[in-house]
Amino acid sequence: xxxxxxxxxxxxxxxxxxxxxxxxxxxxxxxxxxxxxxxxxxxxxxxxxxxxxxxxxxxxxxxxxxxxxxxxxxxxxxxxxxxxxxxxxxxxxxxxxxxxxxxxxxxxxxxxxxxxxxxxxxxxxxxxxxxxxxxxxxxxxxxxxxxxxxxxxxxxxxxxxxxxxxxxxxxxxxxxxxxxxxxxxxxxxxxxxxxxxxxxxxxxxxxxxxxxxxxxxxxxxxxxxxxxxxxxxxxxxxxxxxxxxxxxxxxxxxxxxxxxxxxxxxxxxxxxxxxxxxxxxxxxxxxxxxxxxxxxxxxxxxxxxxxxxxxxxxxxxxxxxxxxxxxxxxxxxxxxxxxxxxxxxxxxxxxxxxxxxxxxxxxxxxxxxxxxxxxxxxxxxxxxxxxxxxxxxxxxxxxxxxxxxxxxxxxxxxxxxxxxxxxxxxxxxxxxxxxxxxxxxxxxxxxxxxxxxxxxxxxxxxxxxxxxxxxxxxxxxxxxxxxxxxxxxxxxxxxxxxxxxxxxxxxxxxxxxxxxxxxxxxxxxxxxxxxxxxxxxxxxxxxxxxxxxxxxxxxxxxxxxxxxxxxxxxxxxxxxxxxxxxxxxxxxxxxxxxxxxxxxxx
Numbered sequence: 001x002x003x004x005x006x007x008x009x010x011x012x013x014x015x016x017x018x019x020x021x022x023x024x025x026x027x028x029x030x031x032x033x034x035x036x037x038x039x040x041x042x043x044x045x046x047x048x049x050x051x052x053x054x055x056x057x058x059x060x061x062x063x064x065x066x067x068x069x070x071x072x073x074x075x076x077x078x079x080x081x082x083x084x085x086x087x088x089x090x091x092x093x094x095x096x097x098x099x100x101x102x103x104x105x106x107x108x109x110x111x112x113x114x115x116x117x118x119x120x121x122x123x124x125x126x127x128x129x130x131x132x133x134x135x136x137x138x139x140x141x142x143x144x145x146x147x148x149x150x151x152x153x154x155x156x157x158x159x160x161x162x163x164x165x166x167x168x169x170x171x172x173x174x175x176x177x178x179x180x181x182x183x184x185x186x187x188x189x190x191x192x193x194x195x196x197x198x199x200x201x202x203x204x205x206x207x208x209x210x211x212x213x214x215x216x217x218x219x220x221x222x223x224x225x226x227x228x229x230x231x232x233x234x235x236x237x238x239x240x241x242x243x244x245x246x247x248x249x250x251x252x253x254x255x256x257x258x259x260x261x262x263x264x265x266x267x268x269x270x271x272x273x274x275x276x277x278x279x280x281x282x283x284x285x286x287x288x289x290x291x292x293x294x295x296x297x298x299x300x301x302x303x304x305x306x307x308x309x310x311x312x313x314x315x316x317x318x319x320x321x322x323x324x325x326x327x328x329x330x331x332x333x334x335x336x337x338x339x340x341x342x343x344x345x346x347x348x349x350x351x352x353x354x355x356x357x358x359x360x361x362x363x364x365x366x367x368x369x370x371x372x373x374x375x376x377x378x379x380x381x382x383x384x385x386x387x388x389x390x391x392x393x394x395x396x397x398x399x400x401x402x403x404x405x406x407x408x409x410x411x412x413x414x415x416x417x418x419x420x421x422x423x424x425x426x427x428x429x430x431x432x433x434x435x436x437x438x439x440x441x442x443x444x445x446x447x448x449x450x451x452x453x454x455x456x457x458x459x460x461x462x463x464x465x466x467x468x469x470x471x472x473x474x475x476x477x478x479x480x481x482x483x484x485x486x487x488x489x490x491x492x493x494x495x496x497x498x499x500x501x502x503x504x505x506x507x508x509x510x511x512x513x514x515x516x517x518x519x520x521x522x523x524x525x526x527x528x529x530x531x532x533x534x535x536x537x538x539x540x541x542x543x544x545x546x547x548x549x550x551x552x553x554x555x556x557x558x559x560x561x562x563x564x565x566x567x568x569x570x571x572x573x574x575x576x577x578x579x580x581x582x583x584x585x586x587x588x589x590x591x592x593x594x595x596x597x598x599x600x601x602x
Contacts, residue, residue: 004072004104010046014093016077021096023048024072024104026134027065029115037062041073041096044139049086049095050075058101068114068134070105073098122563127577129568141565144264145553149216151263152237152549155256161212161239166201168194168218173527178222180232188594194220197546199459200531202240203503206542207534213240216549222574228495228551230562231574236498237552240544246486246502249543250274250436257490257497257547261432264556269431274490278439287327287402287414289440292494293433295421299413300328300390302401305383313378316358319403326403327413328391331420334398335361341423342373345400348419354412357400362388364395375401418494432555434492439463442485443517445477452480453517459531460485460501462513470512480516490547492555500545507535 004024012021025043032038039050039062050073052059058073065071075098086092111127112120114134125132132138153163172179172193179193195201197219205213217238225231237256241249254274261270275293282289285298303325306316316326334341342359349357360371360379370376371384379387391399400420402413421427442462444455452474462469463484472480486502504510510532514524524532553565563569570576590597 008045009041009043009048010090012048012077012091012094012096014079017079017094019077020074021077022072022074023050023096025070026114027067027069027071030065030067039065039071039073039098041071042134046091047089048091049080050098051095052098052101056098058098061101061103062098065101065103066107068107068110068131069103070107072102072104074100122571123577126563126569126571129578133567138564141553141557141559142567144557145549145565148260148264148553148556149549151260152256153216155259156214156237156239159212159252159256161214162210164202164205164210164213164215166195166198166205166215166217170195170201171530173200180220180222183593183595185593196221197236198238200528202238202544203459203531203542204534206240206242207537207539211242213544214238217546225570225572225574228554228562230550230566231570231572234562235549236546237549238544238546239500240542242540242542244502244541244543246438246488246543249500249502249545250276250488253490253500253545253547257434257492257552260552261434261492261556265432271432271434274434274436276436276438279437279441279484280439282437283410283414284327287410287412287417288494289437289489290491290494290496291414291435291437292418292421292427293435294428294431294493295418296426297330297332297417297421298392299417300330300392302326302328302387302390305386305390308383310380311378311383313375316375316401316403324404325406325409326401327409328387329400329402329413329416329420330391330393331359331398331400331424332393332426333396333424334420335363335396337398342398345416345419345423349402349412349416352412352415354402354404357402357416359398359400360384360387361398362393362395369395373398432492434490434497437489437491438487439484440487440489441481442483442487442513443480445481451518452477456485456487457499457501458514458517459503459510460487461504461509462486466506466509470508472512472516474516486543488545490545492552495551495555497551498545498547500543502541502543505535505539505541507532510535 001022006022009023009025023041025041028040028042028047030039035054037052037059041048041050052062073096075096077094078097080093080095110131112124112131114131117135117137133142169182169192177196179196182192182194184190184192198215198217202213215238217236218233219236220233223231239253241252258270279289282291284301287299303320306313306326307320311317320326346356358375360373360376363370363372368381369385369388371379387399388394393399400416402409402416440456442455443452446453463486489499490497504513511521511524550562550565554562557565559565568578
């Protein structure tokens with residue numbers, strides 16, 4: 001018999017009754033029932049109940065073991081007594097009567113229990129992550145992560161994509177976040193950077209003549225943590241394709257993601273065909289470029305209605321006259337809600353930095369509608385009816401209003417839409433709703449710097465006649481700010497999974513694109529010289545995308561935080577509490593790297 005096991009703890013069934021077996025694992029739970037010991041022995045594969053009574057030669061030794069001790073047991077498989085079977089365990093029909101035991105690894109007193117799903121503080125969970133990972137739910141999440149990655153790989157290869165590996169030590173490149181820098185011992189004063197994404201390398205692979213690239217790529221960004229963003233590092237399904245249009249990218253990526261969500265979504269419906277929603281439409285209807293389409297509420301623009309002469313609500317009227325907007329958020333059935341419902345939403349809006357949320361409650365009035373609420377008396381009946389029609393509401397419903405400068409009003413309306421949808425129970429949490437957000441603006445106006453700048457990805461191809469683009473003058477501000485790019489995002493349930501683009505493969509167009517944003521040839525050459533040189537030697541039209549693996553797994557596992565689907569995450573301060581990183585280094589190491597520290601004063 002093998003030194004440690006003849007079977008795993010998840011393998012034995014009723015067909016194995018009367019066999020002599022050997023198992024090794026962790027003592028998950030220990031119970032003493034009137035002098036009879038029951039030990040649930042756990043390993044990676046499952047759990048088996050082991051039993052020892054005072055007649056067992058192993059009884060005295062097993063009396064000494066405690067939770068999470070690692071032991072080996074030998075014994076005979078027998079059927080559990082009638083009525084004690086456990087239908088939730090694959091091994092629930094049998095148990096092992098232990099005749100011999102060996103302690104392989106005793107455990108100290110536990111800082112947190114492995115049995116059960118109690119919540120524990122983040123610092124304890126991360127410092128003892130190896131214990132946290134023994135817990136059933138987290139263990140299952142990590143296994144699900146591996147299965148999802150296997151599925152992504154298989155689906156990509158079925159579409160004739162080939163997996164490449166790109167460098168991890170590379171040059172610093174401005175990609176929207178801070179780089180992690182690595183000092184060079186051989187080149188004093190110079191630094192490598194860990195890649196924020198393999199963006200330039202995957203484009204160079206296309207320029208080199210390969211056609212369909214993918215990689216489960218590690219990416220490194222020195223940015224603050226969020227629930228849906230890991231500090232330091234994350235993984236993405238990086239994809240690039242040659243000789244493709246935007247629609248070709250959609251057709252290649254959509255079945256991969258839909259298939260993965262169908263495979264691992266535990267029967268939840270998945271969007272059959274991802275809708276294409278232009279950015280401007282998304283900002284108007286949903287107040288966000290990452291809309292949660294499980295929420296049926298649609299925002300309406302009612303600015304023009306509040307500018308009418310017969311409307312006397314001066315706050316909105318003067319705001320619209322000054323270039324602001326008023327957005328209406330429908331609230332179906334809200335008329336039945338108590339006053340506290342409306343007060344709570346007003347308080348929430350103030351917490352978001354807004355004066356509040358104006359609202360109207362609609363009631364039947366003969367064959368028409370009447371309005372109640374703080375602003376209803378300032379609006380005549382015919383305009384109330386038009387507001388109701390624009391917002392798609394009827395008697396018994398309500399409408400909330402977000403007003404202000406267009407960007408701020410859209411943001412508040414989007415948050416209010418989600419809040420109202422959740423408060424009224426309208427969000428269907430038992431489905432996956434995916435969509436494409438398209439037609440992102442190429443440029444935006446920087447109010448701080450009083451100049452035009454890139455709004456998204458500087459390597460994207462403008463969705464604009466290229467001859468006209470090359471002829472643009474910096475004075476054509478309105479025309480420039482109206483240019484869209486071939487840029488797109490995939491969104492699932494209100495979470496952005498990825499951004500992508502058709503790349504700018506023409507050096508003349510790239511020079512012009514950067515010049516419009518105020519970056520001279522010297523900056524372009526210094527930051528992107530390698531890419532620019534490559535484009536001058538025959539570059540194919542190409543494009544791609546990079547869905548976030550961590551976020552996909554988080555959604556499929558029903559988690560709210562990436563920490564629950566990553567093996568060894570950092571905390572919110574980008575610290576690895578288990579390994580003690582970041583850590584101080586020795587003076588010798590600093591000398592070898594020709595580095596002297598200039599630390600801030602404490």
